[in-house]
Amino acid sequence: MKRSLAHRLIQALVVLTGVVLITFVMLRIVPGNPIETMMGEHADGATIQRMTAEMGLDQPLINQFFRYISSVVRGDFGTSYSLGRPVSELMGNAFANTLTLALLAALFAWIVGLGCGIFSAVNKNRLSDRLLMGTSLLGISLPVFMAAMFLQYVFAYRLHWLPVSGTDSWKGFILPAIALGWNNAGQVAQMTRTTLLETLQEDYIDTARAKGQGTMGVLVFHALRNAMLPVMTMMTIQLSGLLSGAVITETVFSINGVGRLMVQAISGRDIPLLQATSLLATGMVILGSLLADCLYAVLDPRIRRGD
Amino acid sequence: MERMTLEVRHLFVRFRTEKGVITPVNDVSLQVPEGSIVGIVGESACGKSMTARAVMGLVRAPGEVTGGEIILCGRDIASLPEKARRQLRGSEISMIFQEPMTSLNPVMKVGKQVAEAVLLHSRCTWREARERTLAAFRDVEIPEPEARFDCYPHQLSGGLRQRVMIAMATVCKPRLLIADEPTTALDVTVEAQILKLLEKLRDASTSVLLISHNLGVIARVCDRVYVMYAGQIVEQAETEVLFKRPLHPYTQGLFWSVSSLREGCETLKTIPGVVPNLRHLPEGCSFSLRCDRCVAACEKEAPGLVEIEPGHAVRCLLATR
Numbered sequence: 168m169k170r171s172l173a174h175r176l177i178q179a180l181v182v183l184t185g186v187v188l189i190t191f192v193m194l195r196i197v198p199g200n201p202i203e204t205m206m207g208e209h210a211d212g213a214t215i216q217r218m219t220a221e222m223g224l225d226q227p228l229i230n231q232f233f234r235y236i237s238s239v240v241r242g243d244f245g246t247s248y249s250l251g252r253p254v255s256e257l258m259g260n261a262f263a264n265t266l267t268l269a270l271l272a273a274l275f276a277w278i279v280g281l282g283c284g285i286f287s288a289v290n291k292n293r294l295s296d297r298l299l300m301g302t303s304l305l306g307i308s309l310p311v312f313m314a315a316m317f318l319q320y321v322f323a324y325r326l327h328w329l330p331v332s333g334t335d336s337w338k339g340f341i342l343p344a345i346a347l348g349w350n351n352a353g354q355v356a357q358m359t360r361t362t363l364l365e366t367l368q369e370d371y372i373d374t375a376r377a378k379g380q381g382t383m384g385v386l387v388f389h390a391l392r393n394a395m396l397p398v399m400t401m402m403t404i405q406l407s408g409l410l411s412g413a414v415i416t417e418t419v420f421s422i423n424g425v426g427r428l429m430v431q432a433i434s435g436r437d438i439p440l441l442q443a444t445s446l447l448a449t450g451m452v453i454l455g456s457l458l459a460d461c462l463y464a465v466l467d468p469r470i471r472r473g474d
Numbered sequence: 475m476e477r478m479t480l481e482v483r484h485l486f487v488r489f490r491t492e493k494g495v496i497t498p499v500n501d502v503s504l505q506v507p508e509g510s511i512v513g514i515v516g517e518s519a520c521g522k523s524m525t526a527r528a529v530m531g532l533v534r535a536p537g538e539v540t541g542g543e544i545i546l547c548g549r550d551i552a553s554l555p556e557k558a559r560r561q562l563r564g565s566e567i568s569m570i571f572q573e574p575m576t577s578l579n580p581v582m583k584v585g586k587q588v589a590e591a592v593l594l595h596s597r598c599t600w601r602e603a604r605e606r607t608l609a610a611f612r613d614v615e616i617p618e619p620e621a622r623f624d625c626y627p628h629q630l631s632g633g634l635r636q637r638v639m640i641a642m643a644t645v646c647k648p649r650l651l652i653a654d655e656p657t658t659a660l661d662v663t664v665e666a667q668i669l670k671l672l673e674k675l676r677d678a679s680t681s682v683l684l685i686s687h688n689l690g691v692i693a694r695v696c697d698r699v700y701v702m703y704a705g706q707i708v709e710q711a712e713t714e715v716l717f718k719r720p721l722h723p724y725t726q727g728l729f730w731s732v733s734s735l736r737e738g739c740e741t742l743k744t745i746p747g748v749v750p751n752l753r754h755l756p757e758g759c760s761f762s763l764r765c766d767r768c769v770a771a772c773e774k775e776a777p778g779l780v781e782i783e784p785g786h787a788v789r790c791l792l793a794t795r
Binding site: 369374376377379388392393468 | 530532557560561562563564565568569571573576577578579580581582587590591594595626628639642643
């Protein structure tokens with residue numbers, strides 16, 4: 168187990184370095200000068216040249232790269248071209264919002280998705296199952312912005328229960344979390360139902376019933392833990408996706424999260440900010456799959472090595 | 475009069491499917507006397523396992539028990555509500571399955587799985603349940619029971635897993651153990667050990683209903699045998715009688731397909747054809763399609779089970795003439 172974890176960590180580091188390198192090179196070989204974009208059309212050549220030199224963009228690529236890596240390792244991600252503030256500070260604020268939103272959305276998706284999936288599996292082919300699965304299909308196929316606007320219309324505009332947008336209080340996170348988690352909830356529900364129904368056909372379910380275990384006992388002690396293995400993997404991958412930022416949800420609800428920051432960085436050719444946001448997104452995905460592996464090993468003794 | 479641990483009377487199991495109704499268990503009656511091992515033998519899909527499941531109350535939808543009595547130690551359990559049935563499972567009547575590889579929960583320690591049965595049926599602490607589990611492990615001759623307790627199924631061999639299954643089924647000292655092909659997935663030496671365990675259980679006053687397609691296994695341990703074909707009992711007798719004088723052409727066919735090898739025949743004698751589709755059973759005797767002695771009457775009239783001599787009954791028009 169320890170060995171495989173170390174193995175995975177090294178793998179993660181390699182992937183991370185690769186992504187940093189690719190982003191770095193890509194951002195510098197695309198045509199157009201970021202300084203020109205930043206200064207606007209009316210900047211004169213001399214100023215642009217001076218700024219380019221100041222930011223080190225006239226140096227050879229390899230020098231730039233090592234300078235970048237060494238400052239990243241020290242925790243310095245540079246200063247945003249377009250916003251003029253330290254990237255780490257911008258990212259910190261945005262990530263706090265994204266983290267809150269992602270965790271709430273994931274919580275919503277897991278509770279609703281698992282609940283519906285289990286209920287559907289237990290009531291297989293009954294009306295309630297069909298209704299729930301139909302709804303979850305709607306959850307999967309409904310675009311986020313549609314769900315978001317629908318929620319805003321009903322709960323903010325009509326009922327006045329929750330704010331339309333903004334993150335002044337915790338209430339502001341509820342609607343975006345539901346809009347964002349909606350889709351994931353549908354996926355979790357469908358997968359939970361499928362795997363649970365498969366698991367309930369297994370021989371060891373008969374064994375459990377043959378020793379006198381009741382329906383609930385069979386479900387909780389024998390079926391769920393086995394059925395959760397693939398669902399758990401999907402849920403951690405979903406979480407890492409959520410943590411990388413949610414552009415549409417953040418935009419519709421005016422939340423200053425990582426997703427919006429990334430869009431800003433792209434449109435402003437803001438190299439330091441873009442590098443940081445893509446680094447974060449990669450980091451989250453890697454962290455997610457690492458977490459999935461660990462959870463899998465905890466839940467499934469067959470995966471654990473060295474015993 | 476012998477006391478019966480289990481008496482099944484006129485049991486029916488039906489499956490309602492979209493293509494029609496099938497009856498995998500069709501008017502089955504059998505008896506398991508106290509302190510005996512009774513065998514059910516037959517080809518795959520003849521209704522052996524379904525009979526066992528019906529006795530356990532474990533028939534899965536869309537199947538259901540549609541008639542008959544299941545009398546366990548003098549009490550009809552077929553009419554009991556599910557909750558009462560559940561309390562009997564694992565304590566009074568228990569079952570082991572064919573595939574020890576897949577019959578244990580892969581993510582739960584085997585000791586815990588056995589202790590679960592103890593905790594379900596008696597008010598006791600975890601420590602006591604553990605002690606009883608270890609005792610059951612010793613009874614089924616699992617080496618180093620303490621160490622095995624914390625093993626997961628994948629860490630044990632097939633034979634050990636089947637021993638764990640037997641320990642689980644017998645830890646509450648049931649009156650009846652149903653063993654559904656318990657040795658089919660195991661190699662021959664392990665099979666012999668498992669059969670010895672079943673005999674040991676019988677001597678400790680647990681009756682055993684042993685389901686098998688292996689006549690060798692049946693001959694070794696069973697006191698009495700029921701032969702099943704297409705959902706019906708076609709012949710029943712004491713093991714010795716049945717092996718000496720099989721009357722039903724199907725039973726004879728089963729013996730030939732074993733003994734033809736032993737007697738040095740060049741070719742293996744088999745019963746032609748396969749078990750008929752239960753949806754399209756022939757009108758008369760269900761074996762008529764495959765029977766080499768089939769006469770016109772066999773295709774018209776479904777024979778009843780007729781006692782030829784005390785304890786030996788057969789469902790065949792020719793044998794009863």
